[in-house]
Amino acid sequence: MSDRSQLTGERATWARTLAAPAWNWRLPSLPIATLLLVVGFLVLTPLVLMILNSFQIARPGEPIMWGLEGWIKAFTTPGIVNAMTNTFSLAITRQAIALAIGAFFAWLIARTDIPMKGLLEFFFWLSFFLPALPETMGWILLLDPKYGLLNQAIVALGLAAQGPLNIYSFWGIVWAHLGGSVSVKVMLLTPAFRNLDAALEESSRISGASGWHTFFHIFVPVMMPAILVTTILGIIRSLEAFEVELLLGTPIGLQVYSTKIHELVTWEPPQFAPAMALSTVFLFVLLLMVALQRRYIGKRSYTTVTGRGFSIRPTRLGAWRYPALALVLGFALIITLVPTVLLVTGTFMKLFGFFNIASPWTFDNWRATLADPVLARSLWNTLAIGLGSGLIGVLFFSAIAYAIVKTRYRAGSLLDFLSWLPWSIPGILLGIALLWTFLQTKIFLPIYGTIYLLMIAMIIKSMPFGTQMIKSILLQLGNDLEEASKVCGGTWLDTFRRVIFPLTMPALITVGLVGFISAARDISTVVLLGSGKSRTLSLLMLDFAAGAEFEKATVVAVIIVGLVVGAALIARALGGQVGVRE
Amino acid sequence: MRSLFAIVLLFGWNLTSSTAWAQNAAARSGEWDKIVEAARKEGKVVASIPPSAELRKGMELAFTRRFGIGVEFVPARGGAIIRRMADEARAGVQYFDIHIGGTESVITGLLPENVLEPVEPFFVLPEVKDPKQWWGGHIWVDNAKRFVYAFVAYQTVSLWSNPNEYKPAEFRTFDDLLNSKLQGKIGISDPRTPGSGSSMWSHMVYVKGEEYVKRLVAQKLFITRDLRLLAENLAKGKIAVTSGIGYSEFLPFIKANLPLTPLPVPKEGLYATGGYGHLTILKNQPHPNATRVFVNWLLGPDGQEIFSRSMGVGTRRLDVDTRWLKNFGVIAGKDGLTLEQYYKFENQSEEKIHKIREPGAAMARKLLGS
Numbered sequence: 001m002s003d004r005s006q007l008t009g010e011r012a013t014w015a016r017t018l019a020a021p022a023w024n025w026r027l028p029s030l031p032i033a034t035l036l037l038v039v040g041f042l043v044l045t046p047l048v049l050m051i052l053n054s055f056q057i058a059r060p061g062e063p064i065m066w067g068l069e070g071w072i073k074a075f076t077t078p079g080i081v082n083a084m085t086n087t088f089s090l091a092i093t094r095q096a097i098a099l100a101i102g103a104f105f106a107w108l109i110a111r112t113d114i115p116m117k118g119l120l121e122f123f124f125w126l127s128f129f130l131p132a133l134p135e136t137m138g139w140i141l142l143l144d145p146k147y148g149l150l151n152q153a154i155v156a157l158g159l160a161a162q163g164p165l166n167i168y169s170f171w172g173i174v175w176a177h178l179g180g181s182v183s184v185k186v187m188l189l190t191p192a193f194r195n196l197d198a199a200l201e202e203s204s205r206i207s208g209a210s211g212w213h214t215f216f217h218i219f220v221p222v223m224m225p226a227i228l229v230t231t232i233l234g235i236i237r238s239l240e241a242f243e244v245e246l247l248l249g250t251p252i253g254l255q256v257y258s259t260k261i262h263e264l265v266t267w268e269p270p271q272f273a274p275a276m277a278l279s280t281v282f283l284f285v286l287l288l289m290v291a292l293q294r295r296y297i298g299k300r301s302y303t304t305v306t307g308r309g310f311s312i313r314p315t316r317l318g319a320w321r322y323p324a325l326a327l328v329l330g331f332a333l334i335i336t337l338v339p340t341v342l343l344v345t346g347t348f349m350k351l352f353g354f355f356n357i358a359s360p361w362t363f364d365n366w367r368a369t370l371a372d373p374v375l376a377r378s379l380w381n382t383l384a385i386g387l388g389s390g391l392i393g394v395l396f397f398s399a400i401a402y403a404i405v406k407t408r409y410r411a412g413s414l415l416d417f418l419s420w421l422p423w424s425i426p427g428i429l430l431g432i433a434l435l436w437t438f439l440q441t442k443i444f445l446p447i448y449g450t451i452y453l454l455m456i457a458m459i460i461k462s463m464p465f466g467t468q469m470i471k472s473i474l475l476q477l478g479n480d481l482e483e484a485s486k487v488c489g490g491t492w493l494d495t496f497r498r499v500i501f502p503l504t505m506p507a508l509i510t511v512g513l514v515g516f517i518s519a520a521r522d523i524s525t526v527v528l529l530g531s532g533k534s535r536t537l538s539l540l541m542l543d544f545a546a547g548a549e550f551e552k553a554t555v556v557a558v559i560i561v562g563l564v565v566g567a568a569l570i571a572r573a574l575g576g577q578v579g580v581r582e
Numbered sequence: 583m584r585s586l587f588a589i590v591l592l593f594g595w596n597l598t599s600s601t602a603w604a605q606n607a608a609a610r611s612g613e614w615d616k617i618v619e620a621a622r623k624e625g626k627v628v629a630s631i632p633p634s635a636e637l638r639k640g641m642e643l644a645f646t647r648r649f650g651i652g653v654e655f656v657p658a659r660g661g662a663i664i665r666r667m668a669d670e671a672r673a674g675v676q677y678f679d680i681h682i683g684g685t686e687s688v689i690t691g692l693l694p695e696n697v698l699e700p701v702e703p704f705f706v707l708p709e710v711k712d713p714k715q716w717w718g719g720h721i722w723v724d725n726a727k728r729f730v731y732a733f734v735a736y737q738t739v740s741l742w743s744n745p746n747e748y749k750p751a752e753f754r755t756f757d758d759l760l761n762s763k764l765q766g767k768i769g770i771s772d773p774r775t776p777g778s779g780s781s782m783w784s785h786m787v788y789v790k791g792e793e794y795v796k797r798l799v800a801q802k803l804f805i806t807r808d809l810r811l812l813a814e815n816l817a818k819g820k821i822a823v824t825s826g827i828g829y830s831e832f833l834p835f836i837k838a839n840l841p842l843t844p845l846p847v848p849k850e851g852l853y854a855t856g857g858y859g860h861l862t863i864l865k866n867q868p869h870p871n872a873t874r875v876f877v878n879w880l881l882g883p884d885g886q887e888i889f890s891r892s893m894g895v896g897t898r899r900l901d902v903d904t905r906w907l908k909n910f911g912v913i914a915g916k917d918g919l920t921l922e923q924y925y926k927f928e929n930q931s932e933e934k935i936h937k938i939r940e941p942g943a944a945m946a947r948k949l950l951g952s
Binding site: 077263357373374436439440445527535544545547551552 | 628633634635636638639642643653654655656657658659661662664665666668669670672673675677687690691692693694695696774775804805806807808809810811813814817818820830831833834835837838839840951
């Protein structure tokens, strides 16, 4: 066979492959192809750089050298097996407890006639966005075995000879995380419960099914996309969490995977090769979970919002109405108000947590922090980055989610897969991976050191959550809505503007809010990208903490909480929720 | 309170030093004025500085007011920011002009990358150039004596105790830390990473040997990188002695009259250091004239006063008072050391980092796990 005919034969084979009906592959349209390229570039570049650098073993100043030394070091580090066991034990324990409590509370808020629903839901939002470090300090203040206020009270009341509660323990770590873990479940599952058509529930009951049967055979299967996203989010957050573990685990020698990575990254010089090698476990876990999620969801339909109308009738709790309120409100107050009050109290203390010193109270921390010229600049940067990444993120994630759900191209599946990948890099390494990405891409160099680069970083980091949440809402929208619009002569733009956008707007507001708040709180992603002029409030907080001025750091933390509460209130006033408009 | 104290001092110093600066102005050449003018056109200087809000505020206020040139400070600890600078240089990005910080990260991270500019050509003003203005003349940390300038030299008591748990009088030598009553009661700053913890640990390895540190580890040490946690645990009496943590971390606790006291200098002696007081200049700096102005201001009496006060360390400038530091367990080199003692006990130069610090850290990793 001549070269030419061989080439022609190959082309024919490729053509057959592309056209094969079983594969159902069609070349994507230009907008989808562009989206695919942009998303692919933004998420694959840092990931590829991370994997490549796990094999780069040269010391600073030496020419590049490849080898397996980093991998060998990573997986032979003493204590790594224990760290992995601890990580997965903590993650599974936390997620199991949080899912059970969170789903139950979400159901109570969304599907029953429990009073003060809005307030209850808002408390969980607030708890989710509280900064982890000062919150943990608050719990130490209460639950330190010797000096904790609660333990001291128990001993003073003669209920025990020594403090029975110990925050420095496995269960202490679970407790310190529980507020955030339950809150994210409530935040995301409440709207999903709310989107269920009451007709499904009623049909089940009319057919003679019990409450439990209805819950497990109607609610759980229909809500599975939201449950899976929140579970994956929860597990990934559990795997990469390290601030709480560092504070509470180190004194008792309890190490987790992320504290091992943190240890390697903060070595001198930083040990990126083994750190990157260790973090590939995140990639493996994420790929496994995404594969399971895709396999489970498969081609089932989760449409609950159609053109036929939608009924929401709450279940009557009867005599259980107020006990249920007491339970949810009590939990919400413990996880929200207690740390917030402790945090605010800390800002007025000369020494955080030292109540027994002479004249422990002062306004100096506020005075000094508010007089710091960097505060106003940091606040402005935070607002600009938060609003920018929130708004652009919503548009970008909507386009990705729409392409995933509403197009028939295989490229949609690829986009879906790609959109998960930023979660495969632990937060602590995402910053360095993004730094390498931006430095090695000429297009980003003109904005290097500016807030625009930080916006892009935050959009990449928020991509999995934003895309998957919008996707789960789009999955609930029936195609008949769009078809009705088309029948009436509406163009694609009309349909999007007048049908899809209004229905998804509450969810979009919430995704934007989460983007804004993540930008306000984030440290690890932006710490290496920030410059003097683009520093955010969270980086200012880090500056104070690193300079041993913890009390001033808590002042900045309270300002961040204030910003978060303000943003959440505005978002709720605009009708934000992760669900379709009621 | 600490900030207020520093600001009052700063203003006081500004009043006196402004006069001195004005008197010297006439003696300055037109070259300096041209540099300042060119620096104003460049607009700003970008510097990575140690993580201290007080230092950041103090330097920004004083420098900008004096010259009308902006400053962009990026406060950060060594490792991460050094890596960023090296990555930027490799990518051909010039963002930073100056780095001020500890030596280990510079020696291991920046020096081998060949991204540093010799410092001395940036000395313009006579009070900076003249070695007689400095205790020990010009002291360099790198072997080439060109790239890493040490403008600070001091000894600090980095062993502290809670006297309710352990009386300072009980401590005379490092061997006293092996006393069985201190088992589980000693907290140390993690010696596996650079910083005061690594300095102290390496010093102990250097003067007492491997067998000693093995026995020390057997005392069931509380090891952390969180210096605030270490200070807090000592103040609360959870531990009795700390090592590798200095005055600035203890200051809020001392002000609150909590029972904390430095231990006496052990008979084996303490190490000498420059702490964060080292200046390096990046190659192809984007603001060369502003860099020149900043370097001369930083190394002049004003800059050194602010640095010394904010960081609680002893400058080597002879015209800046550092005797007040003694009250806080810090002895400036010029106030209590001979040059021979300094060179014997310093463990921050390129030579000592390779000879003492790196083997010390390696041993720490071996004994404590890595």
